[in-house]
Amino acid sequence: MFSRRLLLGSATALAALSLSAPNLTQADEPTRVVATFSILGDMVQRIGGEHIALTTLVGPNGDAHVYQPSPADARAVSEAQVLIENGLEFEGWLGRLVEASDFSGVRVMATDGVEPIAFDDGHDDHGEDKHDDHDDHGHDDHAEDKHDDHGHEGGHGHGAHAFEWAGLFELEAGTYTWSFAKVGGDYADPAMKMVILSADDIEAVEETAEDLLEADASETKTHGDALAAKEAAYALTFDAAKEVTTFTVTIADAGKFAFFTEHMPFEFEANEHFFKDASGADVEPIAQEPDVDHGDHGHGGHHGHDHGAFDPHAWQSLENAVIYVDNVTEALAKADPANAASFYENRAAYVAEIEALQADVVAMVAEIPENKRTVVTSHDAFGYFADSYGLTFAAPQGLSTESEASAKDVAELIKQIRKESISAVFVETITDNRLLEQIANETGAAIGGTLYSDALSDADGPAPTYLDMMRHNATTISTALGS
Amino acid sequence: MTAAVVFQDLTLGYERLPAVQNLQTEIADGSLTAIVGPNGAGKSTLLKGMTGALAPLAGNVSFEALRRDDIAYLPQQSDIDRSFPLTVMDLVAMGLWREIGPFGRISGRHQDRIASAIATVGLTGFETRPIGSLSGGQMQRTLFARLLLQDARLVLLDEPFAAIDAKTMDDLISVVRRWHGEGRTVLAVLHDAETVSAHFPQTLMLARELVAHGPTEKVLTVENQFRARQKCEACVGPTHTCGRAAA
Amino acid sequence: MWDLFFQPFADFGFMRRALMGCFAISIGATPVGVFLMLRRMSLTGDAMAHAILPGAAVGFLVSGLSLGAMTIGGLIAGMAVALLSGFVTRVTALREDASLAAFYLISLALGVLIVSTRGSNVDLMHVLFGTVLALDNAALILLCSIASVSVLTLAVLFRPLVLECADPQFLRSVSGFSAVTHFTFLTLVVLNLVGGFHALGTLMAVGIMILPAAAARFWAVSIGGMIAAAIAVAMLSSLIGLLLSYHYSLPSGPAIILVAGVFYGVSLVAGPVGGLVARGLPRRSLEI
DSSP, X not given: OHXXXXXXXXXXXXXXXXXXXXTOOOTTSOEEEEEEEHHHHHHHHHHHGGGEXXXXXXXXXXXGGGOOOOHHHHHHHHHOSEEEEOOTTSOTTHHHHHHHTTOOSEEEETTTTOOOOBTTSSOOSSOGGGHHHHHTTOOOHHXXXXXXXXXXXXXXXXXXXXXXXXXXXXXXXXXXEEEEEOBTXXXXXXXXXXXXXXXXXXXXXXXXXXXXXXXXXXXXXXXXXXXXXXXXXXXXXXXXXXXXXXXXXXXXXOEEEEEEESSOGGGGOSSXXXXXXXXXXXXXXXXXXXXXXXXXXXXXXXXXXXXXXXXXXXXXXXXXXHHHHHHHHHHHHHHOGGGHHHHHHHHHHHHHHHHHHHHHXXXXXXXXXXXXXXXXXXXXXXXXXXXXXXXXXXXSSOSOSXXXXXXXXXXXXXXXXXXXXXXXXXXXXXXXXXXHHHHHHHHOOEEEEEEOOSSOOOTTSSOSSHHHHHHHHHHHHHHHHHO | OOEEEEEEEEEEEETTEEEXXXXXXXXXXXXXXXXXXXXXXXXXXXXXXXXXXXXXXXXXXXXXXOOGGGXXXXXXXXXXXXXXXXXXHHHHHGGGHHHHTTTOOOOHHHHHHHHHHHHHTTOTTOTTSBGGGOOHHHXXXXXXXXXXXXXXXXXXXXXXXXXXXXXXXHHHHHHHHHHHHTTOEEEEEOOOHHHHHHHOSEEEEEESEEEEEEEHHHHSOHHHHHHHHHHHXXXXXXXXXXXSXXX | OIIIIIHXXXXXXXXXXHHHHHHHHHHHHHHHHHHHHHTTOHHHHHHHHHHHHHHHHHHHHHHSSOXXXXXXXXXXXXXXXXXXXXXXXXXXXXXHHHHHHHHHHHHHHHHHHHHHHSSOOHHHHHHHHOOGGGOOHHHHHHHHXXXXXXXXXXXXXXXXXXXXXXOHHHHHHHOTHHHHHHHHHHHHHHHHHHHHHHHHHHHHHHHHHHHHHHHHTTTOSSHHHHHHHHHHHHHHHHHHHHHHHHHHOOBHHHHHHHHHHHHHHHHHHHOTXXXXXXXXXXXXXXXX
16 A cells, blocks of 8 residues: 555656756755644654755644744745645644745645544544444445444445435525535535435435436536536536635425535535525534534534544554655655655655554554553544554543533543443643543543643653654553553 | 911922912811812812821921821712612711721610711611612711711811702701810811801811911901902912802 | 432532532622622723733743642732732822723733743633633632632621722721722732632633622622622522533533523513612612
């Protein structure tokens, strides 16, 4: 898997070399690179070495969720030739910063090619009641062997359905507006297929929808076009010049309608609900698939708008780290072909270290007894770690560090810890750990140590580099759970 | 006759602008004195200077054998918050401060004195009324009851009878006369010449500086009033505050 | 009934702690709030809450999430602003509200600046918005101590304070207690806000101080009655707010304050003392 990407990357680099594009750097002058946060910065530095001048926007122990750019940051971005971001809407502020700073270089998304985990998939720690609804819809193999063993509810991988989301709406006759907004400066995808069918429930027309979506035939629709319920797939093309592309949905007769989309509609939600009636009121689905509990789930309602639909903490899996590294290497090689060979050498050495650590982590987790693999942390940022290594992470708070926990969240967690006899609670760099200490006191679970999720520690800390961080987290967890 | 208060070349004012200049006179112990003069003559300023709220710009005020809490002062416009949840009884009882201080208990004897002070100003039956519900006259009676309890040797009143009804004024004047009878020194800023002539044996006429001080019938003359007006008009400051003669 | 009201407290220690912390704040802070309201200084409480920020921030930066450091930092910053603005008012023509506003804005800006110099400010955000669900023993002891000090001081200072509120001129004319009273009272305000921010955050702490007091105004005529009513409103708000947070998954701090806000709204309309309904009745009903 790695080698294919490597070949691809090398080929691109060679192509770039032979073309010698006009915007290339002088060989002796380091390429100016900006990485958005410390973990990414560490990876970029490993690859770039002495050939790049790196600026990291959110430094060690900083929180990229609530980062406020300073003018110096804006200047660094404006002068940068390469800007490397995590993507998956981790850096919500980046779009504005790029616009404000007249950035003219190459923007690289490190998660490009990562298989993202949807929020509330895989690590919803409270809602055990939702398991059954999903299990009969079929997972891809990846989800099958990871999730079900460890008591996760359904991970909706991309392979199972031709659609990623389906929603059932009860609609009166009339016109409605479905809108797709840019989030963080771009549409989540430039185009998307959609099918609208009259149906009493989603499952009844699911197969029809899949066939339509998988067929080659589709009607192309652009901003302002009308859509109606019929047996056809629309290829919606989003207007890059507009912040929001809207479509009119015309309903001839009142009834229930199932909408199938290739992407989560929430991925296109900036400030407004995606579906509204003629008066501008929000229209909510009466059922949806997957049941994402968008917005008003028991976490204080912060899931929907603070983040995109996916968990952005993809670096928490070492497998993904290789994808990050490949993306970075490729981008640097393009920007500075003269030193591409050096970048690929660095990459090879780094990937070797990553893979060695991967093997170590897998071995460490294997020693943890099966029934003790549930971990509680204050920051719900370990979805990828959980998926990769077969652990379950529960948290008293949702994915954002910005919102306050409710008494219900805390009570549910305590109940869960008591019921599943979870033995360790982890305090983590970010987020108020007093709450965790209280929960630990109340349940008798041990406080296992500090896990690093979104930022590296400073040089004196236990996690000054990405690899140190991953090793530290794995060791801390296996020590606490194994004991 | 001994002096209760001695003004020695006293100059008082705000922001270095003198409102009372070079006042040199004595207030006799046990006297009942009206302070009169045109608007802006410095009458209220003089009382404030006596309470110590205003430090002299020059000269001084000295009290013979009087301590600070021997002085009771009723300002013209008290800054009492009328919406504050106090009853008549609460407000009157504050007059006992000198005796009970911030932490002392109100004894049965104190209760009797409170009741008697309230009776003296004719407010019996109003003890539990919130002060917010009192009329102007009733409020002034309440404040007089508080003055009664303060049991002060020197009582300073600033326009005590302004804007109250005739019946209240009569009642309150008899309280003032009673104090006089008890040998207390009373100084009252007044603007109504008839009241002064009828009830105040001594008068101090002020127009930024002393115009005259002595027995009322000798001070309250047409010539003195004319001089006071002239002095006030000649003085510094905006004329409209000094121009209208009164008293 | 049991499940609704008692089971959360019976099952979970953190709920009992949260309730106890809130009760301590109710007892300590709301009487102070009543006096703030009676002195027409309600907004001063808000200003002081902002003024505490840089002190708490410095305390946090120096020694992390340390209860003591942040408490002391907050106290110092709050008192500095109170004393400085009082001093400026006494020596210049600037009125107290204006000088207080000036100082608290400076203080607030300083706080934000201090926070921004450190990469991570999320911990501090949590501190500033409080975590009533995470009260540990030290925090509970601090809250109870502050409540005790506050109640005792108010008891001792009751008479001068009433005078200072109702007729400051008179107090100044009979004793030198005025300044002492004023600054002791401001100290109590700062102390209670600092205590409150550990549980509810700086901004919400003002809410539990002022809202019950404002509601109590519509239920009682005397100061004692108002204090009792305010404490009752604050305690009920804490209880109901926590239960709402438990049953409906709402953030606890805002839930408590909003319940207090609802109490205020109801009092405003239905309160027997000057409430809108009572006012609408014939005047006779006011002549008790």
